Amino acid sequence: MRMKQNGMLTAALVAALLVPTEAIAAEPSQGQAYVETQKAVAEKAALLTGTYGTTSVQYALIDQGRILVSGQSGKNDEEGKVPLTAKTTYGTGSTSKMFTTAAVMKLVDDGKIDLDNPVTAYVPEFKMKDERYKEITTRMLLNHSSGLQGSSFANSFLFEDNDTYVHDRLLEQLADQTLKADPGAYSVYCNDGFTLAEIIVERVSGTGFSAYIHTNFTESLGMADTKTPLDNTDGFGMAATYFPVYQGQLPTETINAIGAGGIYSTAEDLVRFSQIFSGQKEGILSDESVEAMEQAEYNNGMWPDEADNSFGFGLGWDSVDLYPFDEYGIQAVAKGGDTILYHAALVVLPEENMAAAVLSSGGSSSTNQLLANEMLLHALKEKGEIAEFKHEKSFGEAAKAVMPEDVPNYAGMYGSTNQLIQVDIAKTGELSVSLPLMPNLPAEKYVYTTDGSFMSEDGTAKVSFVTEENGRTYIWVRMYASLPNLGQTALSHYSAEKLSANEITDATAAAWEKRDGNKYYLVNEKYTSLAYLLLPALQIDLLEEAPGYVKDKKITGPDTAASDLQIPMVGGRDTMEYRFLMQDGVEYLEAAGSLYVSEDALKPIYAGKKSLATIPRSGLAKWYTIPEKAAGKTMTVKLPAKGSFTVYDANGALVNFSVISGNNKVVLPQKGVLIFAGEAGSAYNVSLK
Template identity: 25%
Template sequence: MVPGTASAKQEPDGAAIERVVSAYAEKVGYPGIAVTITKGNKVLYAGGYGHDSAGAAVTVTTPMPIASASKSFTALAVMQLVEAGEVTLESPVRDYLPDFRIADPRGAQITVRELLNQTSGITDGTFPEKSLPQPDSLADAVTRARSANLSAEPGTEHRYTNTNYHLAARLVEVVAGEPFADYLRRHIFEPIGMGATTTINQTPRDLPAAVRKGYVYAYGASIPAVEPKRFVNGSDGVVTSASDMAKWLIMQSNAGVAANGTRLVSATSITAMHTSSDPRWTYGMGWDTDQKGRVNHNGVWFTYTADALLLPGGYGIAVIGNSGIGLANEGITPLADELATLVTGGEPSSGAPVRLIVDLTLAGLTLLSLLLGIRNLRRARIWADRFATRPSWRLALRLLPRLTPLALLVALPDLLGRLVGGGRDITFIQLCYYSIALVSWTAVAAVMNASVLTTRVVALSQLRRLAGDAPATDASPQPVAG
């Protein structure tokens, strides 16, 4: 990794940072990671680790998506319009988006603030945005949202969903009178020197040519993969670099003023974005908070992950990795936490390679399911001989549990979204990105159990048919000739 420029007093130890990043990359399975650390208006450290899927070294200028960390950019764009007097946070969204309609009549009450706070009442459960046809533009995203329902009265519950930020980005377009990407470029990216940063509508179609495939993970191997088709603008569509993210962190840490002296928003707006408006949740506007006074937003794609973290002491940390969200890897946030511990004088803990352990465990279960299935297939006739005389209803009760793995496979996206994803929507294809090992085990178990059920039914039918076709034995006494 290559140290960035910094004052001697503030610069963290480059070798120590490299050890932390390298250990994390090896433990979790990240082929490439870019890091930047700032304090005040200085870049203390910037470096790249590993390689991209084309074999090139990852550097501080490598373009990579930051996924949902993009929401902080959308929130700032809205706050600029608020400061310009063109938007009021407490006004209904419909005041600025006349075409905004949802299935629930309470949607007319949703305010701009509630979009940014993720308290609109729209959820992945009431509007499964990943499972639905993906729009081509922000205008199409507003039209698509007409089928949305609400899980609660607007403003009463925090429920994270990308849809809120699709709507917020379209609001910026309509109020500003220009495409969202152009607005971000002219009012945010260029003024503070983020010249390599852009935002896109849809993956993988709109990704810049310089953005390489990210990776999915399976059984200890990182596999290059194309990000599945998703609409991302406003919610998770920003593509940037560690070098550009340093400028973003500096502006956020310095009350809205960039390192080049440009003010994007007031200190009051920065504080508002960094602060939850209700003690029932921790989310502000485009940023989350914790009890330690830290402000952050992570980002997860199925082939990339990122995190932006602001510490009370003025440090800013951004990490971007080219491996996606997965079972036992819910993002690269733990690395940001380890670096935060390091720069504030603590000792980071590397921990165990949980991702590998989970996948190897699933590999063992897959092999066990395969072997047991083969064994049971070979013993189908023995099973039929043993149970041929049992009543059919009892045999059905014995055999029906064999369909449980198949039912689990079908229900797995919804089940995983509820248990692990906090109710987030996920399609079956995206589930394969999330955990090849989990899908493989479930699929093998489903196929083997369905095959065992089928072969046992066939063997039982054949045995009973043969028994029915056998000639009856006449045991009655025969007359004796006299």
């Protein structure tokens, strides 16, 4: 689960300010001391936790099979009684995909999987509504080119709950979906491909996925602190987590899409794992499999022209030629991962037999990767492999030029996943980029330059327009982003695609206009879900500037809409279809396996002294509005054994979520909403005072 890109074309990496804390560096094992590297990394780790919004961070570097740098920084438990150590465990998010890829490649080595055989050869019951599914191969799952929509993650992010719903229901969910592109046409980040690969490993090996990775990887590599939610984790020292909407420590986050993002580990264990990719551990994966994983798979389909980049998919890897190591003539492969609360980065230098891992509570995989890069660069310099650090790059000063008359034809509305982007181009050569769905954000400005691109005033970003062989037009963004004392990353990607005209009938338009501005509330998410940290609702917003569309989705009928975007890398990830249906006079919205109920169906909570709410046989959650007569009263709920309730204020901000607060009492806010979630038949005795 790699972090999504949100906001404008050059979204900042910098997070909110926090109070600085001290970094603790472990003593290196035998080998090069790396004294200067230890010092530099400890300072940068403290910078992450003190300035860049990370609660705690853990890091490790391995060189020639020895862990020579290891440490941690920041805050752990709220009471300060449990110190951070090298054995404190973090969620690795999408870095888990490297375990899944390694498991598949192990079976390739054993002659049990051919990467270019169809998935149906290994999972015969895999089916979709789209006949092209028969063309999907295992290779396409690992290089993100399968054409699957993205992430069927209902009931996958839970608090202290290892429910296997997301794994057990994947095939059922895919059977009700279509593909967004021809298999193999281009690579765009896709979580479902790795859950499907996890299932392939189980079918071919005849064993559970967790057992397979332990037998073949963690046990032989001495990774005693690497677990999955299905393992016995009693006494397992997880790093404490926090979230901005809640004042206090949260229960442990459990990610049950194991093959896509559910493995828990330490920085030291991750660099031990890296040895199979740098030739330090023989007999686990063949050289041929390791080399195959490092090939530029992204070049097999549509992709922007070569430029400095932090993305370039291999098999499993986010990048097989990571910036800035290519500036030094060194190949680096990298994988990052983000859950809601944990973040991870693993960077491996195969030819140098070195790797660095950074894990954190809070922060992001992007900042973790910057720290991993810095750790490796300092170590390379300290042992004399590189002479000096390269200067950070930019595109220089924007030299304004006369713009050709046809360039303004690229103006118009563009789309990326769940976002619309308005592009305006003045005849005088100024480009303006704004987000109509976020009108309070100022527009980004660029000027036309001599090389035919638009450039930002500070010289860190270039914007061009490209019409690909598929006839679609894309915004191509190249940018450098720096954080003081943490280094620089580069990104080159198609950020959005120009929307084509979409005429709809009057009847279809009328059906959607009735929904415009309406909210739909999630009803089929488990009561332990992290989804309740933020108001789990979708709002239908139609824009006059994008007729025939709802956000990035093309309206296809009175009750249906689907994304038609074909954007490689990350801009077109996690697309989905909207389908509305009526049941017992109530309208529901289905999207990517999640079900939402119309706000029109919400009834006010009873404002009297006593009431009873019961989850129906369908198991769907019950939402209520808070009427004026109930607002300001204290609500006490007698909870069932398997149930929770959550209250939100008029702005959708969290007031109380019983799973994390342990509190069954709350003062009801004006014009808020509340939800009871639990197993079918669960009863909630409610009293108001």
